[in-house]
Amino acid sequence: MRRVERPAPGGQNADLRGWDAPGRSAARFLRLVRIFSGIQPTGRKHLGNYIGAIQHYVAGQDAGESIYCVVDLHATTVPYDPRELRERLYDTAAILIAAGLDPERCILFRQSDVQEHSELSWLLSSVTAWGDLNRMHQFKEKSAAQRDLVSASLFTYPVLMAADVLAYRATTVPVGDDQRQHVELMRDIAERFNARYGEILVVPDGQFPEVGARIMDLQDPARKMSTTGGSVEGTVYVLDEPKAIEKKLKRAVTDSGTEIRAGADKPGVTNLLDILAAARGTTVAEAQASMADARGYGDLKAATAEAVIALLDPVRTRYEELRTDEDRLEAVLAAGADKARAIAADTLADVRRVMGVGPAR
Template sequence: MRIFSGIQPTGRKHLGNYIGAIVQYVEGQHRAAEHGDVGIFCVVDLHAMTVAYDPAEMRARVYDTAAILLAAGLDPERCIFFRQSDVPEHTELAWHLGAITSHGDLNRMHQFKEKSARQRDLVSADLFFYPVLMAADVLAYRAHEVPVGDDQRQHVELMRDLAQRFNARFGDELVVPELLVPATGARIMDLQAPDSKMSTTGGTAEGTVYVLDDAKTVEKKFKRAVTDSDDPPRIVRDPAKPGVTNLIDILAAASGRTHADVEAEMASARGYGDLKLATAAAVNALLDPVRERYAQLRPDEDALEAVLGAGAQKARAIASETLVDVRRVMGVGPRP
């Protein structure tokens, strides 16, 4: 059982990134190893080029993201961890997959519509083609599972369609992967606008909890989290109570419990303040070791480069085999 997922180096990583993706990466590397396979994870810097960016900032954020993932528990001895642009097989396979991808497939992508609407100067062709490159990222490794946040569901569905389409036309060369979304914490919402997803670009400053926020800042943000005016307070998951539901979701995910467990524990709470403090404490307990380890890892960029470079060599060894088979069945490249 092979697992693949990638994470963008854009912006600072927030709690939604951590719970929705990074925690799954760490769990996935162990689960894949238990099944005699490998977890493959990369910092997808090519995807980050689809919107306007600063080159120096891009490089720094790759190191930031790599250090956070390593601090969270990714182990280069147990998984393959690399930078996307170091493995050119990704872009080659994306071009091959483009031959079986329709304009209509890409025009239906929700993220393209949302991101292109925010672009003032240029809506790049890369942004439109983003889902095909994402499909190539996974299909190059014949991965079985793709642990991502719920917001990537549509992209993984397209990825599956392309794998099936390729296999139907050229033969069964690609694995059709399964989407893996966490049971709790799949979609962490903004603390100040709980109807919107927590985000570094579209979210509120006070409603976005960053992985590297210090403990006092985290507690302050949760104390100010939006709930509701119910009197007496009701600490239950309910679509009509998005702020309270979000806090319950975060507390459950951060503490490794179910929603029902959290609701039962909070049944005797004096009010929403108790829920906010409990959630802040659980989040700090989750992030404290990561922040400490990050502070040790981030300054040594040479060491980070060495980790990413070694991972890229391992990744290319797998992806190049897939590309040999893809070229052969598609009739491109040198004669086998």
């Protein structure tokens, strides 16, 4: 686990002596680079998920202590099929491992296996403003799509998301660009809790991808690539065969003219350049420069398809080996849950103590 010098509350470096003193939990953990992020087990994982989240999870294994959670509780906030939920959970776990997550170098677990998430969510709801939840963009979007029932859990979803992170006193939260509002809310919740009860929780920083932050639908560059609101033709799935990837990218919508450059007036080309840069691990400017001698958009599409296939094909191959062994996947998730529970239980004990909940320690 890597330690970095971070200022403790009050502007002084945390003293290594007294790390275990009551009431100093947040200060002692400020020295740890601890990364936490969660991923839903719903839908088929697509290129946007891979570039915007999964790649950063893998890189995070070398940046500090990394904790990654498949958030099955979040998936219950909207109508779903229980059997499919379990299948998708295994799919997601296998994709994460196939992409490079190493259970020996990180903590990978299933959210519902660690009950501290649910209890901490309830306790944090006492310092969460109703008005803040009512302003959440994703609640407005998802509730508008529900025909029969808008669940209370959909409304309080951001509190559980805050608990997911704050339970581990994470310093860094790598998420997609669309999660900025949720990260700001969890920071507000942590600050409000600390102001009322003392410095117990760590206020995390969001980490957002600079390249590929928003991968758009290939058929509608004004809409984010998605398994729920997008088109099948415009969505590249992580497990797509190379020929399917090539076909989708060759049919990608571009723009008028022939100039290959990024810009607000060229959303289709910009999206392809974003994908090309992310797949190659370069900047958009470098991706654009590499197409200086291109004969037209066809060359851009071909280069992008080649880069995406090179990026995803090894993951698909490894996934096929892993997915058939559900017992092995369960063992990985269970072992990760044991490690996660040990950390979350410590945080929850501190929260209970300062809030006066349960027996005095």
